[in-house]
Amino acid sequence: PLVATYSAGFFATIIATILIANFSKIKSKKSVKMLVALFLLTAIFIPLIYISSDTVRSRITNIVTMNDSSVQGRSFDSYTLATQIAEQKSLLFGAGIGQIKIIGNPIIIDFYKYSKDAVDVVRIPSSAAEMLASYGLVGLTLKIILLLYLYARFKVYKNIYSNHLFIFFFLYQLYGSFMLSTIEVFCFALAILISKKELRSTISKRVISNPS
Numbered sequence: 001p002l003v004a005t006y007s008a009g010f011f012a013t014i015i016a017t018i019l020i021a022n023f024s025k026i027k028s029k030k031s032v033k034m035l036v037a038l039f040l041l042t043a044i045f046i047p048l049i050y051i052s053s054d055t056v057r058s059r060i061t062n063i064v065t066m067n068d069s070s071v072q073g074r075s076f077d078s079y080t081l082a083t084q085i086a087e088q089k090s091l092l093f094g095a096g097i098g099q100i101k102i103i104g105n106p107i108i109i110d111f112y113k114y115s116k117d118a119v120d121v122v123r124i125p126s127s128a129a130e131m132l133a134s135y136g137l138v139g140l141t142l143k144i145i146l147l148l149y150l151y152a153r154f155k156v157y158k159n160i161y162s163n164h165l166f167i168f169f170f171l172y173q174l175y176g177s178f179m180l181s182t183i184e185v186f187c188f189a190l191a192i193l194i195s196k197k198e199l200r201s202t203i204s205k206r207v208i209s210n211p212s
Contacts (some may be wrong), residue, residue, distance in 0.1 A: 008071060009176055015042060015166040021160075074175040078129035081108055085133040094136035100124060104133065123178065130179035147188070156195045166191040 018038060027056075085104040088096045095103050100123060108122040122131050131140045147170060150156070157163045169177075169187045177184050 009074065009172070013168055013171050013176075016171055017164055020171075021163045021167050050127050071196075074125050077111070078124050078126035078175070079132065081111055081124055081128075082129040082133035084111075086136050090136055092136045092138050094132065094134045094139055097134050098129065101131050125178070127173035127177040127179050127181060127184060128175075134179065150188075150192055153193045154192050156191055159191075159195050159198050162191040162194045162198075 013111055015038070019035065020034060040090075081104065083091065084095045084107050085100060088103050088107075090098075101121065104124070105122050108124075109119060124133060128140060128143075131143055135142075151166060151170075156166045167193075171185055173184060
């Protein structure tokens, strides 16, 4: 099903997640073999799909030439619009919660040259860009710092599943999802919860084995 979606964002994020999550273990022969295998599979898979599917060929060509509306909308356009909306009040502190639909409405409609009657609800398709528009540079920076703190505090990197889950959504928030996404919050919380339980288990084992 994921392959059938032709989601460039998903494939780019999952590959980046695997590379980042295993970067610290690059010295391990097992990790090197896994990364080489991933690279080879990617190098074989993409050309095969490119050759066999006109839809994929067109999508990849549009992405490379910066003409893909989805990629453009979730990346450059999202942050351009977020900056313009935030600047209506304060780039540092943003326009405020819910102001994307109010202050941002005419800005987004004018940016994409929409007809005013054709669009009922406007939004920015990026969690981080929404945060920037609503809470400014301060809000976005605090969110990133908080996530990095939780990642380090609960040693999320020590659990393979939690590490990949956390990194995937950390990256994905930069060009996907939306600010109040329950799925994003749930997955961050799940990654931290699993790591917290594993951390407690490790501490308990150490105490039992060395009660002094």
